[in-house]
Amino acid sequence: MIALHALGMAIMVGLSLLLDLRILGWFAGIPLQALRRFFGLAWVGFGINFVSGSMLFSAQATSYIVDWVFMTKMTLVLLGAVTAGVLQPAVAKVAPGGQLSGGTKAVAGAAIVIWVVAIVMGRLTAYL
Amino acid sequence: MLDSLMDWLVSTPINGLVLNYAWSWPTLESLHFLALCTLMGSLMIMDLRLIGFNRLIPLQAVHSLMPVAIVSFAINMITGLGFIFGDPHTYFANWAFWAKMILILLAGANFLLYYVVVEPKVVRLGPNDATPLLAKSVGAMSLIFWFGVLSFGRLLPYLGTGGG
Numbered sequence: 495m496i497a498l499h500a501l502g503m504a505i506m507v508g509l510s511l512l513l514d515l516r517i518l519g520w521f522a523g524i525p526l527q528a529l530r531r532f533f534g535l536a537w538v539g540f541g542i543n544f545v546s547g548s549m550l551f552s553a554q555a556t557s558y559i560v561d562w563v564f565m566t567k568m569t570l571v572l573l574g575a576v577t578a579g580v581l582q583p584a585v586a587k588v589a590p591g592g593q594l595s596g597g598t599k600a601v602a603g604a605a606i607v608i609w610v611v612a613i614v615m616g617r618l619t620a621y622l
Numbered sequence: 623m624l625d626s627l628m629d630w631l632v633s634t635p636i637n638g639l640v641l642n643y644a645w646s647w648p649t650l651e652s653l654h655f656l657a658l659c660t661l662m663g664s665l666m667i668m669d670l671r672l673i674g675f676n677r678l679i680p681l682q683a684v685h686s687l688m689p690v691a692i693v694s695f696a697i698n699m700i701t702g703l704g705f706i707f708g709d710p711h712t713y714f715a716n717w718a719f720w721a722k723m724i725l726i727l728l729a730g731a732n733f734l735l736y737y738v739v740v741e742p743k744v745v746r747l748g749p750n751d752a753t754p755l756l757a758k759s760v761g762a763m764s765l766i767f768w769f770g771v772l773s774f775g776r777l778l779p780y781l782g783t784g785g786g
Contacts, residue, residue, distance in 0.1 A: 500776040501769060503655075508663025512690070523683030524667070525749065531676050532667065613659065614652045621648050 498546040503616075505539025507609050510578055514609075517581060517594060517602035526588050533582040540575060563615050563622045570612035577605035628710040640708030647708065654701040658772060661694035665768055672736075672744075672753055672761030681747040718781040722774035729767035736760045 509532050516524055551558055558564045584598040631637060640646050664687045671679045706713055713719045740757050747753065753761075774781075 496780070497773045497776045500658075500772055504659055504662035504769075504772055505666070508659040508661070509666060510663075511660055512663040512667060512687075521683060521686050523680060523686050525678050528676050528678035535666070535670075609659075610656060613655050617652045617655050618648055 495546050495549050499543055499550060502539045502542030502546060503613070506536050506543060507539075507574075507613060509533075509536040509539065510574065510609055511606060513581070513585075514577075514602040514605045517585065518599055518606075525590070526585050526592075526594070527590060529585050530582075533578065533585075536578060540578075558619075561619065561622065564619045567612055567615035567619060570608050570615060574605060574608045574612055577601050577608060581605065624714060628714060631707050631710040634707060636704065636707040640704050646704075650701040650704045654698055654705075657694040657697035657701070658775075661691055661698065662768060662772065664688075664690040664694065665764060669761035669764045672740075672757045672764075674753060674758060677750050677752070680749055681741075681744050681751075681753075685741070685745060713778075716778060716782045718774045718778045722771055722778070725767050725770045725774065729764060729771065732760060732763050732767060736764070 512521075513529055513532055513536070515521065516526075516529060580601055581598065584601070585594070588594055640650070667676075667679070668684045668687050668691070670676055671681070671684050736757075740754075740760050744753055744757050
């Protein structure tokens with residue numbers, strides 16, 4: 495279960511970080527239209543982690559629920575998922591050769607910070 | 623030989639740096655996890671294009687992701703070496719650690735095969751161009767090796783501790 499959780503993390507967060515960087519203008523050689531399938535794949539990673547995470551949680555629910563590091567992580571993961579849910583349609587409606595709005599880029603920038611802190615908090619859950 | 627290597631690793635100042643501060647191990651772990659995300663994220667985009675999952679991407683753009691993968695791997699090699707300097711006896715006695723190292727070597731050889739043989743042939747392929755079979759298999763092997771590295775790495779504390 496813990497290995498599945500790491501796998502889902504790599505898929506969801508790894509792809510999200512790269513897609514966010516693309517939205518911010520890195521790797522401009524990747525067409526925006528190509529991001530659609532990767533968003534779909536990222537959601538598969540999110541599904542894997544929702545299931546594996548729920549099972550890991552249920553094994554130690556009473557200690558996790560009072561742990562502020564864990565609760566911060568969960569809040570950030572939900573926020574991260576919201577950014578992906580906002581960015582996916584925003585990218586999809588850009589015409590070939592079109593520009594992304596400043597708001598979309600701001601969400602992508604925020605998403606990077608959210609994911610990075612979520613990963614750090616998740617790791618620190620083991621210590622605090 | 624392994625014994626003297628372990629003695630040396632433990633005798634270095636790096637060992638103290640990793641073990642004597644409460645924050646060093648969690649910091650190394652957090653960096654290791656973050657860089658594994660960017661490594662796997664960039665690899666998935668590159669390898670899936672090689673396999674043919676997302677043909678909209680020109681191969682030149684695949685090449686542009688390579689620095690992300692290389693820098694991420696470098697971060698994980700440095701932080702990973704930190705763990706080894708900190709606690710070599712535990713790692714060297716763990717078969718899952720050696721399985722992970724072998725998979726990293728295989729992934730490295732696979733990358734060399736891509737870099738030297740495959741990429742020169744495919745780098746000019748544009749959107750919607752099909753990749754040759756060799757490129758597809760190198761992409762698939764890369765994903766298999768790296769997800770194997772990730773799984774063995776995460777299961778290290780649970781598998782084979784104590785010399786099994």
